[in-house]
Each structure stands twice: as C-alpha cells, then as structure tokens.
Amino acid sequence: MKPFHPTPKTLMGPGPSDVPARILEAMARPTVGHLDPQFITLMDEIKSLLRFAFQTENPLTFPVSAPGSAGMETCFVNLIEPGDTVVVCVNGIFGGRMVENVTRAGAIAVVISDEWGKPVDPQKVEDTLKAHPEATILAFVHAETSTGVLSDAKTLCALAREHDCLTIVDAVTSLGGVPVKVDEWGVDAIYSGTQKCLSVPPGLSPISFGPRAIAAVEARITPVQSWFLDLSLVMNYWEGANPKSNARSYHHTAPINAMYALHEGLLMLHEEGLETAFARHQTQHEALRDGLENLGFSFLVEADYRLPQLNTVCIPERVTDEAAIRKTLLENHNLEIGAGLGALAGKVWRIGLMGASASPANVEKCLGALKQELG
Amino acid sequence: MKPFHPTPKTLMGPGPSDVPARILEAMARPTVGHLDPQFITLMDEIKSLLRFAFQTENPLTFPVSAPGSAGMETCFVNLIEPGDTVVVCVNGIFGGRMVENVTRAGAIAVVISDEWGKPVDPQKVEDTLKAHPEATILAFVHAETSTGVLSDAKTLCALAREHDCLTIVDAVTSLGGVPVKVDEWGVDAIYSGTQKCLSVPPGLSPISFGPRAIAAVEARITPVQSWFLDLSLVMNYWEGANPKSNARSYHHTAPINAMYALHEGLLMLHEEGLETAFARHQTQHEALRDGLENLGFSFLVEADYRLPQLNTVCIPERVTDEAAIRKTLLENHNLEIGAGLGALAGKVWRIGLMGASASPANVEKCLGALKQELG
Numbered sequence: 230m231k232p233f234h235p236t237p238k239t240l241m242g243p244g245p246s247d248v249p250a251r252i253l254e255a256m257a258r259p260t261v262g263h264l265d266p267q268f269i270t271l272m273d274e275i276k277s278l279l280r281f282a283f284q285t286e287n288p289l290t291f292p293v294s295a296p297g298s299a300g301m302e303t304c305f306v307n308l309i310e311p312g313d314t315v316v317v318c319v320n321g322i323f324g325g326r327m328v329e330n331v332t333r334a335g336a337i338a339v340v341i342s343d344e345w346g347k348p349v350d351p352q353k354v355e356d357t358l359k360a361h362p363e364a365t366i367l368a369f370v371h372a373e374t375s376t377g378v379l380s381d382a383k384t385l386c387a388l389a390r391e392h393d394c395l396t397i398v399d400a401v402t403s404l405g406g407v408p409v410k411v412d413e414w415g416v417d418a419i420y421s422g423t424q425k426c427l428s429v430p431p432g433l434s435p436i437s438f439g440p441r442a443i444a445a446v447e448a449r450i451t452p453v454q455s456w457f458l459d460l461s462l463v464m465n466y467w468e469g470a471n472p473k474s475n476a477r478s479y480h481h482t483a484p485i486n487a488m489y490a491l492h493e494g495l496l497m498l499h500e501e502g503l504e505t506a507f508a509r510h511q512t513q514h515e516a517l518r519d520g521l522e523n524l525g526f527s528f529l530v531e532a533d534y535r536l537p538q539l540n541t542v543c544i545p546e547r548v549t550d551e552a553a554i555r556k557t558l559l560e561n562h563n564l565e566i567g568a569g570l571g572a573l574a575g576k577v578w579r580i581g582l583m584g585a586s587a588s589p590a591n592v593e594k595c596l597g598a599l600k601q602e603l604g
Numbered sequence: 605m606k607p608f609h610p611t612p613k614t615l616m617g618p619g620p621s622d623v624p625a626r627i628l629e630a631m632a633r634p635t636v637g638h639l640d641p642q643f644i645t646l647m648d649e650i651k652s653l654l655r656f657a658f659q660t661e662n663p664l665t666f667p668v669s670a671p672g673s674a675g676m677e678t679c680f681v682n683l684i685e686p687g688d689t690v691v692v693c694v695n696g697i698f699g700g701r702m703v704e705n706v707t708r709a710g711a712i713a714v715v716i717s718d719e720w721g722k723p724v725d726p727q728k729v730e731d732t733l734k735a736h737p738e739a740t741i742l743a744f745v746h747a748e749t750s751t752g753v754l755s756d757a758k759t760l761c762a763l764a765r766e767h768d769c770l771t772i773v774d775a776v777t778s779l780g781g782v783p784v785k786v787d788e789w790g791v792d793a794i795y796s797g798t799q800k801c802l803s804v805p806p807g808l809s810p811i812s813f814g815p816r817a818i819a820a821v822e823a824r825i826t827p828v829q830s831w832f833l834d835l836s837l838v839m840n841y842w843e844g845a846n847p848k849s850n851a852r853s854y855h856h857t858a859p860i861n862a863m864y865a866l867h868e869g870l871l872m873l874h875e876e877g878l879e880t881a882f883a884r885h886q887t888q889h890e891a892l893r894d895g896l897e898n899l900g901f902s903f904l905v906e907a908d909y910r911l912p913q914l915n916t917v918c919i920p921e922r923v924t925d926e927a928a929i930r931k932t933l934l935e936n937h938n939l940e941i942g943a944g945l946g947a948l949a950g951k952v953w954r955i956g957l958m959g960a961s962a963s964p965a966n967v968e969k970c971l972g973a974l975k976q977e978l979g
C-alpha cells in the first residue's frame with residue numbers, strides 16, 4: 230500500500246462538487262486544539278458566516294461535526310419526543326430518510342407523497358395539517374438531491390406556522406445555490422451539507438435553530454436519544470451559553486481541519502455575495518440546459534421548479550448502457566456525473582453545477598464529453 | 605474576516621496530537637466522489653490498515669464518519685435493545701458518557717464505579733456479572749483520557765465471555781500507543797479516534813465489530829434508533845455485503861479528505877510497526893516522567909497502570925494559578941497541555957505524548973517550558 234494520489238476529477242454529480250485549491254490549502258493548515266483561543270475565534274467566525282449564508286440572526290447556527298445525514302438527525306431527535314406526530318413531505322429519497330428519522334425517534338409519521346420529479350404540493354400540506362391538529366412538526370426537503378426539484382419553502386413554512394407546527398427544512402443542496410431565507414420564511418430548524426454549493430469537502434452539516442425550536446428543545450420532558458447530537462450539550466461548546474457556566478465546555482473534539490475548510494469556503498461565498506452566486510448557478514444552468522437539449526436530452530423536472538444546481542435529465546433511448554457511458558466519462562474524460570437513485574435508477578442522470586462546479590469550463594467540458602460519447 | 609492562518613502549536617494535551625506534514629498534505633489532495641472506484645480502493649486499504657492497527661481479522665472494521673463520541677454511540681445503539689441490562693465500568697469521564705449512551709438507548713445501566721485515577725477492578729466486574737445474569741453487555745474504557753489510566757482489557761473481556769456478555773471497549777486513547785489486541789482478547793465491539801496516537805486530525809472514529817457482535821445486530825427485534833449510525837445500512841457502503849445486492853450502495857457522503865488523512869496516518873503506523881510505535885511511546889514517557897519528577901511533579905496514577913501516552917500529574921502546591929500557567933505555555937511557548945476534567949479540574953495537568961507528539965523534541969520542549977515558568 231502506498232500514499233493515495235487520486236487522479237483529479239471534474240465533479241458534476243450530486244455532490245461532492247469541485248473543491249477550489251484555496252479551500253484544500255486551508256484544510257491542510259496546522260491542526261490546533263479544539264479549545265485553543267485561536268480556534269474559538271474561528272468557530273465564532275464560522276457561526277457568523279453561516280448566519281450570512283442562511284440569512285438568519287439565529288444565535289444557534291453552527292456546523293454539526295458529521296455529514297448532512299447527521300444534521301438531519303440532529304433536527305429530528307432534538308425536536309421530537311416519543312408519541313409526537315410529524316407531517317413529512319416525501320417527493321424523493323431524502324424525504325423518505327426523514328420518515329426513517331421520525332419513526333426511529335418514536336414518533337408517528339404522517340406522510341404526504343408527491344411524485345418524484347414534482348415539488349411538494351402546498352394544497353396537500355394544508356389539507357393534511359388541517360386533518361392532523363395534533364401534529365407538532367412539518368418536515369420537507371427544500372431541494373431534493375434525488376430529483377433536482379425545488380419546493381416552495383416560503384409557502385410551506387407559512388402553512389406550518391398557521392397550524393402551529395415547527396418546520397424542519399432540508400437545505401443540503403439548496404444552501405449557496407438558490408435563496409435560503411431562514412428568518413424571512415420563518416424556518417424553525419434547518420440543516421445543510423458542505424459538499425454541495427459551498428464546494429467544501431464533505432464531513433460537516435451546518436444547522437440553524439430559531440427561537441421556537443430552541444424553546445421546544447428546552448421544554449423537552451424526555452432526554453434526546455442521541456448523546457452525540459443532543460443540542461443542550463453541544464451548545465455548551467458552540468455557544469458557551471451554558472446557564473451553569475459562561476465558559477465554553479468540552480463536548481466532543483471538533484473536526485478541526487474540516488472547520489478550516491468550511492471557514493474558507495464560507496469566506497469565498499461572502500466575497501462573491503449571495504446574489505452573485507445564485508446568478509452564476511442560474512447562468513451556467515441555462516448554458517448547460519441549452520447544450521443538453523441540443524444533444525437530445527429532456528429534463529425530468531418542469532422549468533418552474535427546476536434546480537439550477539442539479540440538472541436531472543432523462544437518458545435518451547439510443548443509450549442502451551447508461552452505466553457504461555458514466556464509466557467512460559469518469560475514466561476517459563475524468564468527469565463524474567450522477568446516476569439516478571431509486572425508481573429513477575437507469576432512467577436519469579443527475580448533472581451537478583454546484584458551487585465551484587458551476588463554471589463555463591465545466592459546462593463546456595460536460596457538453597463536449599457527452600457529445601463525443603453519445604455521438 | 606480573513607483566511608485563517610493559525611499559529612502552529614506543539615500539541616501535548618489529551619488530543620488532538622501533532623499532525624505530521626505528510627498527513628496534512630494527504631488531506632489536501634483533490635476531492636473525488638464517494639463512489640469513485642479510486643475512493644473505493646482507498647476505503648478497502650483503510651479497512652485493511654485498521655485491521656492491522658486493531659490486530660483483528662474482523663471484516664466489519666471501518667471508520668465511522670464522525671468523531672469518537674459517534675463511534676461510541678455506534679457501538680451502543682447497534683448492540684442495545686430497549687430493556688437490556690448493560691454493565692458499565694466508570695473510572696473517569698468517558699465511562700460516565702457510556703452510561704449516558706446506555707440509558708438514552710432505553711437500557712438499564714448497572715454501574716461499577718472505581719476511583720478516578722484507578723483502573724477498573726476485575727473482582728468487582730466478576731461479582732457484578734454474577735449478580736446480574738440478565739446483563740448482555742460489559743462496557744469499559746481501555747485507556748481513560750480523563751485520568752491517564754490503563755485497564756486490563758484482556759482480563760475484563762475474558763470475564764465478559766465467561767458470563768455470556770458482549771464487550772464494548774473504548775480504545776480512543778489506546779489505539780496506536782499501547783497494545784490493542786481485538787482478536788486475542790476476544791473484544792466484540794471497539795471504537796477509537798483519529799486524533800490521539802494515530803496523529804490524524806479529529807473527525808473520524810475507527811470501529812471494529814466481531815462475529816458475535818454482528819450476530820447480535822442481525823438478531824435485533826427493534827430498529828436501531830439512529831439512522832445515521834445504523835450498521836445494517838452503513839455496512840452496505842463499507843462492505844458491499846448487502847444480501848440484496850453485491851454492489852456498494854450509497855448511505856451517506858463520506859468525509860472524503862478526512863479519509864485521505866486517516867489512510868496516510870495508518871500507512872505511517874504500518875511503516876513504523878506497532879511494537880516500535882509502542883516502544884517509542886514508552887521511551888518518551890520515561891524521559892518525560894524523569895524530567896517531571898525532577899521538577900517536583902508526582903503522578904496521579906500508579907506506574908503499573910499508567911498510560912505512557914497520557915501523563916496525568918498533580919500540580920505542585922506552589923502553583924497558585926494553574927490556568928495562567930497553561931495560558932502562558934500556549935501563548936509564549938506555543939505549547940498546549942491539557943487541564944484536568946471533572947473532579948480533577950484545577951488539580952492535575954494531562955500531558956500527552958500521543959503519536960507524532962511522542963518525540964524527544966516535544967519532551968525537551970515541554971520540560972524546558974515548565975522549568976522556565978515554574979522556576
């Protein structure tokens with residue numbers, strides 16, 4: 230066995246996305262202690278930059294020390310108590326994962342299903358919330374990574390508020406790529422990932438909890454089932470807001486170098502500006518869309534609720550072995566695109582334009598490689 | 605806010621330890637996809653190298669995608685079902701954390717307490733196992749990071765076996781610093797961390813499950829309470845051993861670059877050899893011990909069960925403000941040592957010699973700085 234020197238790939242799948250050299254360099258800076266005042270300052274800056282990215286003033290905004298799935302679980306296990314009723318919108322694989330989280334936390338999941346490739350239907354949500362006044366939470370995926378669909382988070386959060394439900398929002402693929410307005414929309418709990426539109430290596434899950442969500446955590450009767458993800462403990466490290474002590478206290482050892490990378494990625498987003506980043510994703514999406522349509526691809530998702538950062542296209546009938554094409558792209562063109570998941574496996578490709586991957590060079594490379602391989 | 609360029613520190617606390625440049629460089633290599641064949645090969649090599657480090661043939665040996673606390677939780681939530689009885693040995697802070705894991709998983713914890721600074725008493729364990737024939741698991745900490753004590757894992761595992769209990773062993777601070785013999789001792793489930801004697805940045809938790817532990821997971825009646833840590837799902841990604849498919853299937857997005865670093869750190873351990881690494885920790889411990897005793901320090905822990913990689917010393921009475929000394933060491937000498945935790949706060953320092961930190965240069969630096977500051 231030898232040191233690992235990967236052949237670099239252009240990452241245009243559903244994440245991870247291309248990581249700029251600047252972020253990789255930041256990640257390789259010397260490791261310091263997790264209670265070193267230098268690192269505490271870094272943590273404060275990360276919290277501040279995440280508030281910018283999430284467009285929120287929520288003090289409890291920080292990265293969970295594990296990938297997006299753990300961010301999801303953090304939201305559910307802290308806000309659910311056994312026996313609760315949670316309304317979950319499922320229009321793709323990640324909504325299904327939410328249901329798993331709900332039932333494993335001992336709650337009852339009321340599932341609203343929409344077709345894969347369609348957004349969550351607000352009318353069904355309203356009807357379901359009316360029919361289930363006992364529900365305490367509405368959970369949905371803002372940007373479904375399995376289908377490339379954007380749902381109307383603003384409308385869904387307003388409905389939840391009308392029916393006295395907290396919201397849990399999956400923003401793994403949306404954060405940094407399309408607007409995510411936590412305060413304006415009244416989102417109560419939200420989680421994301423680093424390896425999508427932030428272009429940071431995977432491993433951390435930014436979350437934000439608003440005042441109503443914190444009140445619910447504080448009013449819990451049962452302990453949170455996960456020690457690692459229990460916000461009442463993690464907060465003491467990230468907030469120093471332990472009522473018993475105003476010092477930061479050790480909870481677990483944070484992934485120090487991963488935090489360096491996240492800090493650098495967030496700085497780059499701040500330098501570019503949110504609106505500019507969103508516009509760049511949209512512009513590159515339009516260029517890719519035009520090129521793909523010229524090659525005979527059609528989109529799974531209607532233009533109105535299509536994610537610019539994740540282009541899910543139906544594989545043309547003339548392609549008889551889609552896995553072989555993806556393999557050729559990866560091996561001969563050093564280009565990664567994503568396969569379909571679940572019911573869409575073998576039927577669609579998911580072509581990501583996330584973060585640094587949303588560039589004219591990537592669009593050109595992808596279109597050129599597809600043209601060559603598909604003829 | 606600007607890019608973060610930390611002042612490098614010599615890390616002689618209870619972890620993280622010094623990370624060699626070779627490992628930091630590996631971490632900064634280009635991010636590839638988590639299903640890229642290159643990365644799958646890397647995963648296989650990491651598993652093989654972890655089997656070497658844990659001295660096991662267990663196929664189910666891999667790093668959990670989160671810090672050591674999540675590795676601990678992986679062991680408990682997969683092996684416990686509600687209503688089970690678990691015997692937990694507590695002789696420091698991490699034994700206490702095990703109790704939290706047990707009760708949050710709905711099991712009954714039978715606690716065996718030993719004084720902080722003493723090892724787990726095998727006689728008490730035997731008596732307790734006899735008194736609790738309903739117990740299914742014995743859990744203990746091999747190397748207590750809060751006190752610097754090594755317990756006799758071989759004897760404790762043999763007792764558990766006699767009484768038909770599975771073992772869960774915390775090897776966070778022991779792995780790579782002192783012998784950890786999973787197969788020879790008959791350990792059933794074990795977890796560690798990367799940021800101690802492996803000298804890799806924090807963020808991953810190597811674990812290994814033996815055949816009896818896997819049988820227990822497969823015989824579960826209730827689902828594992830955590831989706832993120834459910835081994836029956838994670839295995840499909842790490843093992844490709846899904847009975848329904850022999851392909852690796854997506855579970856969550858692994859922390860790609862953290863895996864590069866772990867691979868490199870394990871390669872370095874393999875190149876050095878386990879016995880050589882253990883001998884190096886012991887030699888540097890003896891040099892540090894002699895120097896510290898010359899400076900008037902006494903050890904909290906008896907020599908027979910003292911960890912070479914974590915030296916817990918009683919702070920001399922002439923030191924009136926121990927926090928100020930640690931601050932001076934950090935700011936003026938760029939040297940981090942660890943404070944006492946819990947009941948030992950303010951009374952002891954924990955001086956780590958873990959992984960790359962177990963070097964003559966670090967011993968000399970630490971002794972020189974302490975001599976200068978303590979007079």
